[in-house]
Amino acid sequence: EAGVTQFPSHSVIEKGQTVTLRCDPISGHDNLYWYRRVMGKEIKFLLHFVKESKQDESGMPNNRFLAERTGGTYSTLKVQPAELEDSGVYFCASSQRVLAGVIGELFFGEGSRLTVL
Amino acid sequence: ELKVEQNPLFLSMQEGKNYTIYCNYSTTSDRLYWYRQDPGKSLESLFVLLSNGAVKQEGRLMASLDTKARLSTLHITAAVHDLSATYFCAVDIDSNYQLIWGAGTKLIIKP
Numbered sequence: 001e002a003g004v005t006q007f008p009s010h011s012v013i014e015k016g017q018t019v020t021l022r023c024d025p026i027s028g029h030d031n032l033y034w035y036r037r038v039m040g041k042e043i044k045f046l047l048h049f050v051k052e053s054k055q056d057e058s059g060m061p062n063n064r065f066l067a068e069r070t071g072g073t074y075s076t077l078k079v080q081p082a083e084l085e086d087s088g089v090y091f092c093a094s095s096q097r098v099l100a101g102v103i104g105e106l107f108f109g110e111g112s113r114l115t116v117l
Numbered sequence: 118e119l120k121v122e123q124n125p126l127f128l129s130m131q132e133g134k135n136y137t138i139y140c141n142y143s144t145t146s147d148r149l150y151w152y153r154q155d156p157g158k159s160l161e162s163l164f165v166l167l168s169n170g171a172v173k174q175e176g177r178l179m180a181s182l183d184t185k186a187r188l189s190t191l192h193i194t195a196a197v198h199d200l201s202a203t204y205f206c207a208v209d210i211d212s213n214y215q216l217i218w219g220a221g222t223k224l225i226i227k228p
Contacts, residue, residue: 004159033214042121043205043218056215091160095214106214108152108160 002026004109006092012115018080021112025074025094031055032075033095033106034067038088046090049075050097082116089113119144121208123219131227133195138222140189140206149189150216151180152205160205163191196226 005024013019025032034046046065047057051072060067064083069075079086089111096104120143130136140149151163164173166182166189173180177200179192189206203223207216 031214035216035218042220043207043216045215045217048214056213059215093160093214105162105165106150107162110157110159 004092004094004107006090006109006112008112009110010113010115012117013082014117015084016081018078019082019114021077021079021090021092021114023075023077023092023094023109025092026096026107029094029096029107030072031095031097032069033093034075034077035091035093036088037091037111038085041088043091046077079114082114084116087114087116119208119210119217121206121217121219123206123222125222126220127223127225129225129227130196132197135195136193138191138193138204138206138224140191140219142187142189142206142208142217144187144208144210144217146184146187146208146210148209149182150207150209151189151191152207154203154205154221156203163204193224198226198228200224201226 007022011019030051032049035043037043045059048055049069052069066078091111093106093108095106122141124139149166152160154160164180169184171182177194182189203221205221206219
């Protein structure tokens with residue numbers, strides 16, 4: 001079974017440009033999460049989808065970031081316009097809802113490294 | 118502010134030695150996780166600790182949780198080179214994976 005896949009693995013863009021990161025969760029996983037690790041800092045939660053709905057987007061840093069999950073399958077995270085401080089590794093993870101209110105193990109992708117010059 | 122502090126942040130050790138990574142957190146939590154990351158790879162779940170006094174072991178790694186002290190430890194016994202990786206602890210404050218992460222401990226084990 002395929003794991004969580006992310007694309008691209010590495011993106012280098014200039015300040016002011018737009019980048020879209022994609023995450024394909026494990027098939028059947030309703031829960032999808034985005035996290036990021038800015039260089040030298042801790043991993044931070046960005047947001048959580050349940051199917052196509054945003055359950056919690058309290059970690060999104062500002063309105064330059066837009067996450068979508070149309071159809072409840074793959075998700076995209078767009079940064080527009082990108083700033084230098086957006087550089088880091090963006091992780092996607094997915095999990096299955098095991099029982100009502102209980103979420104199963106979290107599986108991570110390998111991350112998308114974003115470098116803004 | 119909710120904080121999770123790991124120490125040490127970097128650890129270089131010889132094979133065969135024992136060592137402990139510490140994870141302190143500043144709030145009550147439903148659960149605490151330990152993850153491993155190899156360079157350029159995904160984060161791999163090692164342990165989930167759910168209650169005070171919980172202890173879990175897998176091979177040469179053992180994790181424990183003291184909720185009163187808000188402290189978790191990851192103990193490495195007789196380290197081998199294959200355990201070289203970055204180890205993260207993370208606290209889940211609402212059982213919904215809105216995780217608060219430690220900075221990670223980069224562990225290098227020399228043959």
